[in-house]
Amino acid sequence: MSELFPFTLALGDDALIAAQRLAEWSTRAPEMEEDIALSNIALDQLGAARLLLSYAGELEGAGRDEDALAYLRDDREFRNCLLVELPNGDFAVTMAKLLVLSAYQVPLYTALAGCPDERLAAIGGKARKESAYHLDHAALWVRRLGDGTEESHRRMQAGIDQVWAYADELFAARPDAPVDPATLRSEFDDTVTAVLAEATLTLPEVGWTPAGGRDGVHTEHLSYLLAEMQVVHRAHPGARW
Amino acid sequence: MYGNDFPGEDAPGGLLGEVEAAEAALRAAAERGRAAAEPGSDLAAYFAEVVDADQKIEPRDWMPEAYRRTLIRQIAQHAHSEIIGMQPEGNWISRAPSLKRKAILLAKVQDEAGHGLYLYAAAETLGVSRDELVDLLLDGRQKYSSIFNYPTLSWADVGAIGWLVDGAAIVNQVPLCRCSYGPYARAMIRVCKEESFHQRQGYEILHTLAHGTAAQKAMAQDSVDRWWYPSLAMFGPPDGDSTHSAQSMAWKIKRFSNDELRQRFVDMCVGQAEALGLRLPDPELRWNDERQAYDFTQPDYDELMRVIKGNGPCNRQRMEHRRRAHSEGAWVREAAAAYAAKRAVKEKEKVAA
Numbered sequence: 001m002s003e004l005f006p007f008t009l010a011l012g013d014d015a016l017i018a019a020q021r022l023a024e025w026s027t028r029a030p031e032m033e034e035d036i037a038l039s040n041i042a043l044d045q046l047g048a049a050r051l052l053l054s055y056a057g058e059l060e061g062a063g064r065d066e067d068a069l070a071y072l073r074d075d076r077e078f079r080n081c082l083l084v085e086l087p088n089g090d091f092a093v094t095m096a097k098l099l100v101l102s103a104y105q106v107p108l109y110t111a112l113a114g115c116p117d118e119r120l121a122a123i124g125g126k127a128r129k130e131s132a133y134h135l136d137h138a139a140l141w142v143r144r145l146g147d148g149t150e151e152s153h154r155r156m157q158a159g160i161d162q163v164w165a166y167a168d169e170l171f172a173a174r175p176d177a178p179v180d181p182a183t184l185r186s187e188f189d190d191t192v193t194a195v196l197a198e199a200t201l202t203l204p205e206v207g208w209t210p211a212g213g214r215d216g217v218h219t220e221h222l223s224y225l226l227a228e229m230q231v232v233h234r235a236h237p238g239a240r241w
Numbered sequence: 242m243y244g245n246d247f248p249g250e251d252a253p254g255g256l257l258g259e260v261e262a263a264e265a266a267l268r269a270a271a272e273r274g275r276a277a278a279e280p281g282s283d284l285a286a287y288f289a290e291v292v293d294a295d296q297k298i299e300p301r302d303w304m305p306e307a308y309r310r311t312l313i314r315q316i317a318q319h320a321h322s323e324i325i326g327m328q329p330e331g332n333w334i335s336r337a338p339s340l341k342r343k344a345i346l347l348a349k350v351q352d353e354a355g356h357g358l359y360l361y362a363a364a365e366t367l368g369v370s371r372d373e374l375v376d377l378l379l380d381g382r383q384k385y386s387s388i389f390n391y392p393t394l395s396w397a398d399v400g401a402i403g404w405l406v407d408g409a410a411i412v413n414q415v416p417l418c419r420c421s422y423g424p425y426a427r428a429m430i431r432v433c434k435e436e437s438f439h440q441r442q443g444y445e446i447l448h449t450l451a452h453g454t455a456a457q458k459a460m461a462q463d464s465v466d467r468w469w470y471p472s473l474a475m476f477g478p479p480d481g482d483s484t485h486s487a488q489s490m491a492w493k494i495k496r497f498s499n500d501e502l503r504q505r506f507v508d509m510c511v512g513q514a515e516a517l518g519l520r521l522p523d524p525e526l527r528w529n530d531e532r533q534a535y536d537f538t539q540p541d542y543d544e545l546m547r548v549i550k551g552n553g554p555c556n557r558q559r560m561e562h563r564r565r566a567h568s569e570g571a572w573v574r575e576a577a578a579a580y581a582a583k584r585a586v587k588e589k590e591k592v593a594a
Contacts, residue, residue, distance in 0.1 A: 020335065023343075026350050027331040027562065030570025032324070032358055039351035043344060050340050067339050091573050147583065148576025155572070232338040232396050239454050241339040241446075 003176040004117065005059040006079060009069070010214055011108075012052030013080035016070055017222070018101060019045035020229055021088055030091055037137060041098070044130040051123045071233035075223045076216045083166040085213070085222040089159065092152070095141040096159035102135035103191040104170045107184040115178040139195045146199025153200065160196065161204045167192075169211040256415050260433045263418035267426060270296050278303070292493050297423030300366040308492055312422050313367050314383070315494065317374045320360035321385035323353045324378075325559050329393040330402055338396055345442055346399060352439070356432050363424040379564055386410075387545060388475050390553030397450055397457075397464035403443015404517075405465070405472040405510070411436050412506045413476065421493035444513065451518045458518075465514070466522045474540040476503040482542075507537050 022042035029035035053066040064072075083101060088094045109131055112124025145156035173182040196203060212218065233241075275296045278287040284303040291298060298304055327350045334350065337343035361371040377383040388406055393399065414436065417429040450461035477483055477499040489495035497505075507526075514521050525538045547553065 016340075023334050023347055026334055026347065027327045028566045028569075030566075030573035032354055034570075034573075035327075035354045036351055036358075039347055039354070043347055043351070046340065046344050046347070050344070053340075070340055071338075091570070144580040145573070145576050148580040149572070151572050152576030152579075228335050232336050236338070236454060236456060239338075239457055240449060241342055 003174065004178065005056055007174065007177040008052055008056040008059060008120065010079040010081075012049050012056050012069070013078050014084055014101075014105075015045045015049035015052060017078070017080045017225065018084040019043075019049055020225060021084060021086075022094075022098075024088055025094065038094075041134050041137065044127075044134065048123065048127045048130070051126075055119050055123070067233070071230045075218050075226055078216060078218065078222060078226070079214055080218075080222075081166070081169050081213045082210055082219055083163060083170065085219055085225060086163065086166065087221055089162065090155060091141075092145055092155040092159035093162055094159075095138050095145065096156070096163045098134060098138040099142050099192065099195065100163055100167050100170075102131050102138050103188050103195075104167075104181075104184065105131040106135050106191075107187045108179060108181065111179040111184065117178050120178055135191070142195055142201070143199045146196070146201040156199065157201050160201055164204050165206045165208055165210055168206075168209040169213060172211065172214065256411055257434070257437045259415045260418050260430055260437075263415070263426070264430050266295070266419065267297070267423075267430070292421045295419075295421075295493075297426060298421050299423045307488070308494075309367050311489060311492070311494060312425065313364055313369050315489075316360055316364040316367075316425055316428075317369075317377065317383055318385060320357045320364060320374065321378045321383060322389065323357035323360060325385040325563060326389045327353045328559055328562055329389055329391070329555075330399055332393050333396060333399050336396070337399075342446070349403075349439055349442065352435050356435070359428045359431065363428040366424045375567070379560075379567060381551070381560065384549065386475060387548040387553060388471050389559060390548050390556045391468070391471050392555050394467070395460050395464060397447065397460040398468070400443045400446030400450060400461065401464040401468040403439050403441075404447055404513070405443075405468045406475070407436050407440040407443060408510065409472045409475045409506050411440060412502050412509065416496035416502075417494075419493070419496060425494075444517070447517050447519065461517075462519055465519050469522050470540040473503055473506070473537075474542070474545040476500070476506065478542055478545070479539070504534055507535050511535055 019042045022038055022045060025038040026035060026042070029038055049070075050066050053069045057064040057066065057069055083097060086093075086097065088097075106128060109124040109128035112120050113128055115121050115124070142156060142160075145152040147153070167188075171181045171185040171188070174180050175182075193203070210219075273296075275291060275294065278284060285305065288298065288302070288304055288308075291302070298308075330346060330353075331350050334343060334346050337346050361374060364374060365371060374383070378385065388409075393402070411433060414429055414433050418426055418433060420426045420429065447461050447465070450457040452458075480486065480498045480500045483499050486495060486498060490498075510521065511526065523538045525536060527536055528534075529536045548556070551557075
């Protein structure tokens with residue numbers, strides 16, 4: 001029980017911050033069909049975030065609902081991984097981020113669907129189908145860009161190089177959680193390695209493993225993201241929307 | 242998913258019923274069928290007969306060149322409006338004040354992209370490609386609805402756009418569900434059904450704000466004050482000055498005049514504004530028993546002309562945003578094409594081997 005609240009909160013924060021970043025692509029995507037696809041993925045992440053944060057609020061038992069958790073915490077209280085808060089960069093960076101996130105969320109939600117906590121199992125059961133689509137979509141674009149033109153190959157490799165170091169944090173051991181992320185690493189590695197091979201891309205040598213998100217120590221980017229996300233809600237304390 | 246969790250009447254009034262009636266009429270016309278044009282017969286006379294009989298002209302049919310050009314222009318401008326219209330509302334996705342509102346707004350802006358896509362597809366049935374139409378937009382040679390050249394300055398503007406701008410769009414578009422050109426009529430039926438949800442969510446946002454804190458109510462009123470006249474201007478210039486109207490009416494592309502539609506919109510809004518507890522910013526607004534309609538102040542048509550000519554508050558910003566998205570996406574589209582070409586070669590080699 002003691003681990004259930006922070007674990008659920010961390011998953012909810014991952015999904016919320018991922019949704020906020022993906023939604024930034026709305027009206028800006030490289031083609032209209034992709035604008036729709038990225039909005040879909042953002043909506044899925046937001047939907048999962050709402051279920052997870054609502055449940056986290058209940059587990060905490062302090063009367064906080066999804067909006068209190070999303071809008072009234074400061075960056076030091078957020079528990080999302082650093083990966084999702086990184087700026088979108090170009091379309092290749094966004095696809096690299098989505099590949100890493102979805103290749104982690106698929107086995108995570110799949111395992112969650114079989115965990116003893118009924119609420120988390122139900123959320124996992126719903127979210128794993130959505131994540132499978134996110135992974136397909138990211139993998140398709142990583143292959144297209146990796147094996148497309150010279151420029152797209154260069155950008156896609158740069159995207160992978162830029163985000164790869166942030167994958168480690170996702171799999172930090174949590175032996176008391178309903179699903180220990182450390183147990184998901186090998187499936188994740190297999191998925192990503194296969195996609196990159198088909199895409200004619202390579203995994204970079206990583207000399208550092210940035211982390212801290214799960215303890216509320218974030219990059220400089222998160223505070224700006226939250227300032228924007230929370231501005232209207234905080235300007236009207238107690239209002240209904 | 243848009244929620245029916247607020248009290249009050251159905252905001253779109255009877256318009257959704259009209260969309261359903263148009264859909265039924267379309268089906269009935271298809272069931273009646275129509276005789277094919279006799280070989281060697283007078284094609285222009287046949288076209289006129291089909292239009293007079295309220296049957297649909299389909300892409301394979303002969304049609305006057307001016308009818309085709311008018312439809313391409315109108316459908317393309319409508320598609321462009323959906324795409325550019327994503328921007329003013331998209332401006333508030335990141336700041337939506339609750340997660341539920343964020344989800345609804347994101348889905349709404351996504352629907353608009355979808356509407357743009359089916360409208361471009363409807364235009365393509367007339368022998369023009371989406372790429373050509375997008376180029377015409379980006380070069381400034383085709384227009385989009387001038388309403389999107391106004392800024393969204395507060396969260397309440399998302400509500401006002403839904404209620405007033407989508408409301409005006411529905412009043413304009415419901416008659417298009419009976420347009421003589423089949424693919425456009427069918428696209429409009431689909432678009433109108435979704436638009437009525439959009440209008441409802443806008444109304445619901447304003448209703449919540451108008452019944453909220455004093456600051457929320459002031460925000461809602463300020464927003465209605467700014468969007469009312471530009472929304473009235475969406476119906477176009479007054480009938481006397483409208484250049485395309487008469488011919489479009491004869492072809493049954495257009496069914497009602499600009500002024501008739503504007504009146505219908507005003508009459509619809511007055512009761513809704515009362516239910517919202519918000520004031521429409523027109524001191525001359527009053528019921529006219531003789532006309533059985535509201536008298537109201539006309540929008541500033543000189544302002545409309547300035548905005549149409551490119552000098553509204555956001556014309557430059559909207560176009561710059563679309564051009565940037567298009568040019569920054571070029572390398573991605575090129576990569577997708579190159580990848581598809583490589584795959585096609587590989588498939589061919591596999592088949593040959």
